[in-house]
């Protein structure tokens with residue numbers, strides 16, 4: 726099951742919910758960020774869809 730949740734606030738990538746697993750991050754303002762932009766903003770490298778599950 727794929728459900729579009731919204732768009733990344735930084736790059737505009739569509740954020741999807743895949744089989745109940747959220748493909749991004751919701752910050753305290755309720756804005757969506759994809760994992761890629763989140764990892765960039767933190768200066769970290771992160772791959773895949775682990776952690777930050779809502």
Ligand SMILES: [Zn+2]
Pocket residue numbers: 733734735736737738758759760761762763
């Ligand atoms: Zn992004």
